[in-house]
Amino acid sequence: MIVLHLAAASNIFSKAVLTSLVAGGLLAGVPLMFTALGESISERAGVLNLGLEGMMLLGAYVGFIVAYYVHSQTLGFVAGMGGGAIGSVLMVVLCVWLGLDQIVVGIAITLAGGGITSVLQGAQFGTSYPRLGAPATAAIPLLDKIPVLGPSLFDQPVLVYLGFAFAGFLAWAFRATNLGLNLRAAGEKPEALDAAGVSVVGTRSWAALSTGALAGLGGAYLSIVGAGIFTPFMTQGQGYMAIVITMLARGKPVWVVLGSFLFGISLSIATALQLAGVNISTDVINMLPFIAIIVALLVFARRSYLPPALAVPYLRGAR
Amino acid sequence: MSDSVSIPAQPEPTDVIVAQPPRVGRGSGRVRSRRAAAAGDALVRSLVPVILALIAGGLLLLILGRDPVSFYSDIWKGGIQQGSWEDSAMRGAPLLLIAVGLTVIFRANIWNLGYDGQFLIGAALITGIAPHLLSTPNAVSLVVMFLVAMAAGAAWTIIPALLKSRYETNEIITTLMMSFIGIGVANILVKGPFQDPTVNIPQTRVIPLDHMLPSIPGTRIHVGVLVALAAALIAHFVLTRTAFGLRLHVLGSNPRAAAHIGINVRRLIVSAFLVSGALVGAAAAADILGVWGYMRANWNPAYGDTVIPFVFLARLNAVAVIPFIAFFAVLSNGGDLAASNAHLPTDFLLVLVALILLFMTVIEYLGRRRGLGGSYLTPGLRAALRVPLLRRRRASEVCR
Numbered sequence: 051m052i053v054l055h056l057a058a059a060s061n062i063f064s065k066a067v068l069t070s071l072v073a074g075g076l077l078a079g080v081p082l083m084f085t086a087l088g089e090s091i092s093e094r095a096g097v098l099n100l101g102l103e104g105m106m107l108l109g110a111y112v113g114f115i116v117a118y119y120v121h122s123q124t125l126g127f128v129a130g131m132g133g134g135a136i137g138s139v140l141m142v143v144l145c146v147w148l149g150l151d152q153i154v155v156g157i158a159i160t161l162a163g164g165g166i167t168s169v170l171q172g173a174q175f176g177t178s179y180p181r182l183g184a185p186a187t188a189a190i191p192l193l194d195k196i197p198v199l200g201p202s203l204f205d206q207p208v209l210v211y212l213g214f215a216f217a218g219f220l221a222w223a224f225r226a227t228n229l230g231l232n233l234r235a236a237g238e239k240p241e242a243l244d245a246a247g248v249s250v251v252g253t254r255s256w257a258a259l260s261t262g263a264l265a266g267l268g269g270a271y272l273s274i275v276g277a278g279i280f281t282p283f284m285t286q287g288q289g290y291m292a293i294v295i296t297m298l299a300r301g302k303p304v305w306v307v308l309g310s311f312l313f314g315i316s317l318s319i320a321t322a323l324q325l326a327g328v329n330i331s332t333d334v335i336n337m338l339p340f341i342a343i344i345v346a347l348l349v350f351a352r353r354s355y356l357p358p359a360l361a362v363p364y365l366r367g368a369r
Numbered sequence: 370m371s372d373s374v375s376i377p378a379q380p381e382p383t384d385v386i387v388a389q390p391p392r393v394g395r396g397s398g399r400v401r402s403r404r405a406a407a408a409g410d411a412l413v414r415s416l417v418p419v420i421l422a423l424i425a426g427g428l429l430l431l432i433l434g435r436d437p438v439s440f441y442s443d444i445w446k447g448g449i450q451q452g453s454w455e456d457s458a459m460r461g462a463p464l465l466l467i468a469v470g471l472t473v474i475f476r477a478n479i480w481n482l483g484y485d486g487q488f489l490i491g492a493a494l495i496t497g498i499a500p501h502l503l504s505t506p507n508a509v510s511l512v513v514m515f516l517v518a519m520a521a522g523a524a525w526t527i528i529p530a531l532l533k534s535r536y537e538t539n540e541i542i543t544t545l546m547m548s549f550i551g552i553g554v555a556n557i558l559v560k561g562p563f564q565d566p567t568v569n570i571p572q573t574r575v576i577p578l579d580h581m582l583p584s585i586p587g588t589r590i591h592v593g594v595l596v597a598l599a600a601a602l603i604a605h606f607v608l609t610r611t612a613f614g615l616r617l618h619v620l621g622s623n624p625r626a627a628a629h630i631g632i633n634v635r636r637l638i639v640s641a642f643l644v645s646g647a648l649v650g651a652a653a654a655a656d657i658l659g660v661w662g663y664m665r666a667n668w669n670p671a672y673g674d675t676v677i678p679f680v681f682l683a684r685l686n687a688v689a690v691i692p693f694i695a696f697f698a699v700l701s702n703g704g705d706l707a708a709s710n711a712h713l714p715t716d717f718l719l720v721l722v723a724l725i726l727l728f729m730t731v732i733e734y735l736g737r738r739r740g741l742g743g744s745y746l747t748p749g750l751r752a753a754l755r756v757p758l759l760r761r762r763r764a765s766e767v768c769r
Contacts, residue, residue, distance in 0.1 A: 100541065140727070150730040153480065153541065154681065158726035161674060165719030172714040173433050282716065290545050297542065331560065337553035340546045344528060347538055347546075 071315060071322040077276055079314020080210055081106070081268040081285075085292035086310050087217055088264025090301040093293075094224065095257035096237035098361040100156025101141055102265050103289030104163020109134035109266025110273035111167035114280040117182055117270075126274050127209060127267060134266015137163055138258050146254045149363030160289070168282035182278040207275055209267075214307070221303040233257055237357030240364040250364045265289065287340075294343050298350065301357075313339050414736050415682045415689075418728035419696070425728075426721045435711045443710050448703025455589045459660055461698035463488075463652035465597040468676045468683075468690045469604045470648030476608060476685050477641045478621035479533065483544030484649045484673030486551020487525045491518035491653035493555040496573035496664040497563035499580065507580060515596075515654045522650020523643040525551050530642035534635040552669060559666045571666035582659045593655030598691070600648065605687040617641060649673070675701065675718065678726040 085106055092099050099105075113130025117123050137159050144150045185207050224230040232253050235243040240250040272288075273280045291313055299305035316339045323330055427437035448457050467484055474481045495514045502510035529543035565574040582591040608614035620627040620637055628634050652672065657664065679697055683690035701718060708715045 144727070144730060148731075148734050150734055154726060154730055157482075157674075157677060158723045158730075161719050161726070162723030165716045165723060168714050168716035169433070169720060172716075173712075176712075282714065287545070287549050290542070290549075294542050294546065297539065331557060333553045333556040333560070337550050340549040340553075343546050344543070344550065347532060347543060348528070 067322050071318060074318025074322060075311055075315030076206070076210070077314070078317040079311040080213060081272040081276060082288055082292055082295065082313055083213055083217070083307055083310035084268035084271065085265045085289060086295040086299070086306045087213075087220060087303060088261035088268070089292050089296040090299070090303060090306050091220070091233065091264070092254075092257045092261035093296050093360060094237045094301045094357060095233045095254045096240060096357055096359040096362065096364070097141070097146065097254050097258045097261070098152050098156065098293075099138070099141065099258065099261050099265075100153055100293070101137060101159025101163065101289075102156075102261075102292055103285055103287070104160035105134040105137040105262045105265040106269035106272070106285045106289050107163040107167045107283070108137045109269030110284060111170065111269075111280055113266070113270025114182070114273040117274050118180060123182075123185055123207070123274055127270050130266045130270020130274075131263040132266065134262040134264070134269060135259055136262070137266070138262020141262065142255045142258045145363060146251055146258055149365045152361045152363070164283055167280075171280060171282055179279050179281055182274060184278070185275045209271065209275075217303045217307045224301075224303065234357075236364075237359050240359050244364075244366065250366075254364070265292075268292070286336075291339060291343070294347075298343075298346055313342070316342055410736070411684065414732050415684070415693075418678075418682065418725050418732050421728040421732075422721055422724035425724050426717075429720065430711070433713070435713065440707045440711050443707035444700060444703035446703065447706030448699035448701075452589070453702065454699070457695075457698045457702040458590050458594050460702045461694050462591075462593040462597040462659060463656040463670075464672055464676055464698055464701075465691065465694045466600055466652035466655060467649050467673050468680050468694055469597075469601050469687050470645040470652070471673070471676060471680045472683075472685050472687045472690060473604060473608065473617070473648065474641050474645035475680060476614075476621050477617045477638070478624075479638065479641060480541045481526065481529075481544050481642065481645045481649075482541055482673075483525065483529065483546075483548035483551065483646075484676075485669060485671055486548035486555075487522040487646045487649040488653045488672065489555035489669060490525050490551045491521040491650035492657050492664050493558040493563065493573075494518060494521045495654055495657050496576070497558060499576045500574045503577070503580060510580065511582065511658060514658060515651060518650040518654035518657075519647040520650065522648070522653065523646040526642040526646035527639075530639040533642075534638040555664075556666050559664055559668075563664075565663075573664045575663040576658070578662070581662055582655070591655075591659035593659035596651070596655060600651065601687045601691055604648075608687060613640075675722045678722055678729060682725070682729055 085102060089099055089102060109130035110133075112133030113126040116129035117126025120126070140159055141152075141155060144155045145152045224234065232243060232248050235246070235248075236250050236253045236257070243253065244250050268288075269285065272284065277284060292310075295306060295309040295313060299309050319335060319338060323335070423441070427441070430437040430440055447453055467488070471481065471484070495518050498517060499510075499514060502513060505513075525547055526544070529538075529540050529547055532538035532543050533540040559573055560571040563573045564571055582593050584591050585595070608617065616627070616632050616637055619630070619632060620634060620641075624634060627637070656670070656672075675697065676694070679690055679693035683693050700721070704718045705715055708717055711717075
């Protein structure tokens with residue numbers, strides 16, 4: 051037994067394991083990154099989006115269906131964004147415009163997104179799950195020639211590069227543009243934004259809509275690239291994970307990206323360990339990211355930050 | 370004390386959640402009619418979302434090419450007819466216990482969304498312990514197992530409770546995370562120490578029938594249903610007639626005011642979480658000891674998700690939730706048959722539940738406008754509706 055474990059331990063740092071850990075972390079982290087970036091937009095604007103899970107599932111389903119029938123992944127991603135955005139339209143109308151409870155509506159969107167995608171999948175394909183082909187990738191010249199990690203890290207779908215660029219853009223936009231300032235004001239002190247002559251409702255609507263679109267994109271990436279297949283409830287709590295990542299990152303895009311990949315790696319440990327010959331039950335592995343979050347919350351509880359006006363509907367003239 | 374005589378009879382604060390402005394009537398008869406009107410209003414607001422959701426669900430079925438009439442009649446067949454109402458009643462027991470547990474904590478305006486983890490931890494522990502209690506008297510072992518499940522459910526809320534009470538960490542997030550961990554731990558327990566070594570499928574040993582909850586004489590219904598009903602009544606009494614219930618209500622209405630009048634908010638948050646978790650654990654005990662008798666790996670009935678709308682529709686009233694749960698128990702029990710007949714996944718019920726939630730928030734919004742003296746309809750809609758009605762309106766004004 052001991053010899054076997056030692057052999058396994060020496061395998062942990064082998065090329066294959068390392069590659070699968072990093073590449074798998076990237077693969078699992080990208081959906082989280084898109085979703086968490088979206089959530090950071092709406093959280094900053096004061097809309098807590100508990101429907102993220104449902105929007106991801108909507109995006110995953112719609113994206114998969116389009117990619118499957120139209121044979122175009124790009125269109126699949128676009129459709130996924132649309133699917134997520136449809137989910138968030140509900141949020142915009144009910145919570146931002148009418149000022150209804152964001153938590154209740156969020157739960158409803160999660161339930162509806164999970165239920166309806168499962169029903170549609172069941173009504174279309176029964177119990178068979180069709181599969182998509184391998185995704186098209188674009189290699190970065192030179193960098194993909196780096197031994198060991200190069201091919202796995204720098205040969206990705208174009209969307210991944212775009213995602214990183216978007217994170218950078220978002221960090222800059224939050225800090226240096228009027229739009230970013232408006233968003234932050236809508237979450238910190240909506241009255242002040244209103245007094246400055248900017249519509250709080252309008253700002254929050256755009257924020258919530260882009261959150262839905264990004265969550266849908268995350269879901270579509272999950273089904274089209276990550277799994278190549280749509281199964282009901284395939285997000286398995288990643289929407290909630292994205293909320294926590296945003297909360298711990300205090301809505302800062304750079305930290306959101308880092309956090310997403312940290313959780314992505316913890317999601318991909320399972321396959322990496324299997325390659326290394328270490329057999330740990332998948333239940334333990336599946337729990338790891340959540341345990342990590344609870345530990346992080348216990349350690350950094352005082353430093354997590356949510357805007358003061360989060361989940362508080364803004365009604366003009368209301369006290 | 371002459372001025373006390375002149376104070377007109379005020380309506381009793383029947384339901385704390387309905388934010389009705391205190392209306393002072395001119396006489397007792399008027400008060401009664403106002404109260405009746407308020408009760409009727411509450412009834413309408415609770416029933417309309419359900420009806421609208423069923424209609425919208427029917428439309429969805431039509432779009433999917435299924436027959437909504439046969440779907441809903443299958444629900445009636447599978448949920449009520451030929452003794453299946455007894456199965457529905459048994460399905461209702463865990464649902465009701467979870468609903469009561471959520472009612473308690475929602476009253477304090479705290480969100481416990483970790484019910485799945487709390488439920489499964491309780492269920493796993495019971496199925497693991499049961500084989501070791503076979504030699505003890507039945508009554509003792511049943512009570513012990515209920516207590517174990519309740520303790521497990523309560524224990525699973527401690528971390529979120531402490532984080533919430535000390536650092537005001539968002540409990541929605543922490544309870545959800547603990548729920549995912551709980552599901553994993555329950556699976557590990559079922560596949561590991563509690564697994565029945567004699568079968569190949571990962572599942573626990575089956576509790577013998579004579580060690581399960583006894584059934585009510587004359588029916589197949591187990592006494593867990595009575596336990597759930599009793600829990601609802603007791604919870605209603607505690608929430609509306611005791612200091613603890615009042616403190617919870619104050620905390621839920623205004624945490625700052627609660628601290629200001631000397632309520633130990635930290636301790637109250639923790640105890641609300643513990644009570645809620647214990648009730649969810651009791652639901653697990655009622656379900657395992659009443660119906661299943663064993664637990665399979667990856668089993669997760671996810672009762673809590675479907676219960677939430679009904680807790681709100683009952684306006685956080687532990688007694689009023691009973692008919693709603695009865696309705697949903699029938700819907701969910703008959704829905705299994707209806708969904709399989711329509712070749713749809715049972716997740717269709719989730720859509721119905723989500724629709725109920727959405728319609729509920731909308732109706733609540735419209736009702737709030739009405740409560741403030743507005744109309745159920747938005748100004749634009751009302752103007753549009755008024756045009757065809759104009760003539761009749763004018764006639765009635767002439768009569769007046």
